[in-house]
Amino acid sequence: MAGTYRLSKRVLLQALRSSMHLMVWGSGCSCWRCPLGAKRYLLTDNIVKLKEFQRKKMIVACNLLGTKETYFRNLEEKLSQNRLILREELKTLLHLCESQNDMELAKNVIYRYHMENRSDTLGEYKFGPLFMRLCYELDLEETARELITNQHLQGFFSDSTSFSILMDMLFMKGKYESALKVLIEMKNQDVKFSKDTYVLAFAICYKLNSPESFTICTTLREEALIKGDILSRRASCFAVALALNQNQVAKAISIFSQIMKPESKACINLNIIIHLHSNSSNRLETLLDILQNAAEGNLSSFVKRHEFSEEVLATVREKVKDFPDLLARFDEIYGKLHISGQKTP
Numbered sequence: 001m002a003g004t005y006r007l008s009k010r011v012l013l014q015a016l017r018s019s020m021h022l023m024v025w026g027s028g029c030s031c032w033r034c035p036l037g038a039k040r041y042l043l044t045d046n047i048v049k050l051k052e053f054q055r056k057k058m059i060v061a062c063n064l065l066g067t068k069e070t071y072f073r074n075l076e077e078k079l080s081q082n083r084l085i086l087r088e089e090l091k092t093l094l095h096l097c098e099s100q101n102d103m104e105l106a107k108n109v110i111y112r113y114h115m116e117n118r119s120d121t122l123g124e125y126k127f128g129p130l131f132m133r134l135c136y137e138l139d140l141e142e143t144a145r146e147l148i149t150n151q152h153l154q155g156f157f158s159d160s161t162s163f164s165i166l167m168d169m170l171f172m173k174g175k176y177e178s179a180l181k182v183l184i185e186m187k188n189q190d191v192k193f194s195k196d197t198y199v200l201a202f203a204i205c206y207k208l209n210s211p212e213s214f215t216i217c218t219t220l221r222e223e224a225l226i227k228g229d230i231l232s233r234r235a236s237c238f239a240v241a242l243a244l245n246q247n248q249v250a251k252a253i254s255i256f257s258q259i260m261k262p263e264s265k266a267c268i269n270l271n272i273i274i275h276l277h278s279n280s281s282n283r284l285e286t287l288l289d290i291l292q293n294a295a296e297g298n299l300s301s302f303v304k305r306h307e308f309s310e311e312v313l314a315t316v317r318e319k320v321k322d323f324p325d326l327l328a329r330f331d332e333i334y335g336k337l338h339i340s341g342q343k344t345p
Helices: 009-021 050-063 068-080 087-096 100-117 127-138 141-148 160-172 176-188 195-208 211-227 233-245 249-257 265-277 283-296 310-320 324-339
Strands: none
Touching: 050 087, 050 127, 068 087, 068 100, 087 100, 087 127, 100 127, 100 141, 127 141, 127 160, 141 160, 141 176, 160 176, 160 195, 176 195, 195 211, 195 233, 211 233, 233 249, 233 265, 249 265, 265 283, 265 310, 283 310, 283 324, 310 324
16 A cells, blocks of 8 residues: 555656746735745754854964865875875865855865775764755855765765755745655655654645646655654645645644644645635634634733734735725724734734
């Protein structure tokens, strides 16, 4: 049965090719398209560890015997003379790089080091995350993508963190198609997905917002459930939002129903959007009941009130504007939410 849901290389590549030529933006609610200029940092600092990496760079530079130029020249000589590259030499080099020109030497040393050590990597130091943090600092996501997809470096980036940092870089720059290629490369290299991987994967698919990306998201999710992988609430929210944008309301409701403790801001707002998409005849009345209970509920001062996005509330108003009684009721509720600080920008 598991084979039925397995995300094959062929399915992924076909979906990727389709998404390269056609990005079909769903006709669903626009609330889940981030406002222009909004930033979404998908990875936490304890994964990226950029500040820690930069502190280490300063320490390495201060403790270096001689100059950076001399160190680089010595490594270039070792390359030309086919001498063995040591692990500590590569670590030091990656901490000394400060420009794209420096990275050219780093790439050559990485190729040589991997060629010399590819058969003896078990338990060895993981250079992948270190290299990705360097690319993150120097704004060189294309260099990172070039190496992580290079067939001659198979095994050098054997950890999920390397792929996650690169996908996060590409996501922040709006390079969603490139991020999807990295995701597919990670799958093809059989690198185990982490909780962060699924967040990134579903976020990328959500941003692409096409039938192809919806297929990838759905298949990855089903495969994760079969394998027993943990899907975070954040990842599930992206999956729900993508399903709504693709007008797959039943699928969105199904995924949302499986979210444990759906009390986050994202879940509360997603619930509103789900009601807007519902075909129930009294959906608008039910929706206003939810908002009114949130605005007027007799909650303790120690209990945080539900907050609703301005964009979501604007969409609700758009839906009720043709019904005078409902519109008047909504405007009253909206005023209460505004006064109580339950409306967020």
